[in-house]
Amino acid sequence: MFILSIFGNLYRNLRRSSPGWNAIFSFLIAFSLFTNCMGIGEVIWAVNCGGDAHTDIHGIRYQEDKHSVGVSSDYGKSLMIQRVVPQDQILYQTERYNMNSFGYEIPLSKDGDYVLVLKFSEVWFTQPNQKVFDVVLNGEHVVVHELDIFGKVGRGAAHDEIVPFQIRNGKLKISGETSDIVDGNIIVDFVKGELDNPKINAIEEEEEEEEDQVNDSKQKPSRRPSGPKVKDPYSTDDTSTMLLPVFVAVGAFIPVLFCLCKL
Known part of the structure; x- marks a missing residue:
C-alpha cells in the first residue's frame, strides 16, 4: 500500500x-x-479523526469520529494536502487534538498479525520542533517516539506511521515486547510532551490474512465480513x-x- x-x-x-x-x-x-x-489484508476498523465518515479510493470505509475527548478540527480544509490524492485529502484535513494525552480504543477480532496505520498532517505550525509527541500502544509500548510532523514532511503534507504487531493467546507482541489485552481492545495513546498538543488525523487497522487462508482461497472464495461493510479492496x-x-x-x-x- x-x-x-x-x-x-x-x-x-x-x-x-x-x-x-x-x-x-x-x-x-x-x-x-x-x-x-x-495486498491480502483486511481493514477491520478505521476512523476519520475529527471528521465525518469517508470512503477512500481503496474502498476503505472510515467511520465518523464520535470521540468525546479532545477537540475536533477541520482547519486543515484551508490547505491542499500534498502526497495524497485529492479524494482522500479529507483524511488529513480533519483532526482531533487535546491539551493532554488522549487515545482511541481499537477492537480486535482474534489472534493474528495486524498493521496499525496512523495518518498525520501538520496544518498549523510552519517550523519544526513546535509540536512533538509520542504514540504509545496498549499503555506500554512506545511505537512512535518524539514525532515532529513538520520536521518529517513540512506543512500541509500527508505522513503515515506504520505499526505492525501480533496478537497471540490474548497478548500483544511488538518489537520483542509483550503486554496483556483487556476486553478485546487495545488503546493507541497520543502522549503530550513539552511542545504543544498531541493530535491524530485518521486511524486504520488492518488484519493480515494468514497463509493457510490464502492457500485455501480456491476452496473458500468468500471471506468473513468484518469491520466497515464495503467491498474489500485487498481481496x-x-x-x-x-x-x-x-x-x-x-x-x-x-x-x-x-x-x-x-x-
Whole structure:
C-alpha cells in the first residue's frame, strides 16, 4: 500500500540525474501498482479523526469520529494536502487534538498479525520542533517516539506511521515486547510532551490474512465480513497464479536499478 511513496522519492532523484528517467519511472509506477494490488489484508476498523465518515479510493470505509475527548478540527480544509490524492485529502484535513494525552480504543477480532496505520498532517505550525509527541500502544509500548510532523514532511503534507504487531493467546507482541489485552481492545495513546498538543488525523487497522487462508482461497472464495461493510479492496481471486508476474517484475526491476547506478 505504501510502495508509491518510496517511488516518489526515486522519481525526483531520477529526474535530476538522468535524461531517461521518464521511461524508468513509468516502469516503476507499473510495478508498484501491480504489487499494490497484491495486498491480502483486511481493514477491520478505521476512523476519520475529527471528521465525518469517508470512503477512500481503496474502498476503505472510515467511520465518523464520535470521540468525546479532545477537540475536533477541520482547519486543515484551508490547505491542499500534498502526497495524497485529492479524494482522500479529507483524511488529513480533519483532526482531533487535546491539551493532554488522549487515545482511541481499537477492537480486535482474534489472534493474528495486524498493521496499525496512523495518518498525520501538520496544518498549523510552519517550523519544526513546535509540536512533538509520542504514540504509545496498549499503555506500554512506545511505537512512535518524539514525532515532529513538520520536521518529517513540512506543512500541509500527508505522513503515515506504520505499526505492525501480533496478537497471540490474548497478548500483544511488538518489537520483542509483550503486554496483556483487556476486553478485546487495545488503546493507541497520543502522549503530550513539552511542545504543544498531541493530535491524530485518521486511524486504520488492518488484519493480515494468514497463509493457510490464502492457500485455501480456491476452496473458500468468500471471506468473513468484518469491520466497515464495503467491498474489500485487498481481496484476490487466485493469489497463487498471480505470484508469477510478481517474480517477473522483480527480475526486470533489478537490472533497471543496475543500469540506473551506471548513469
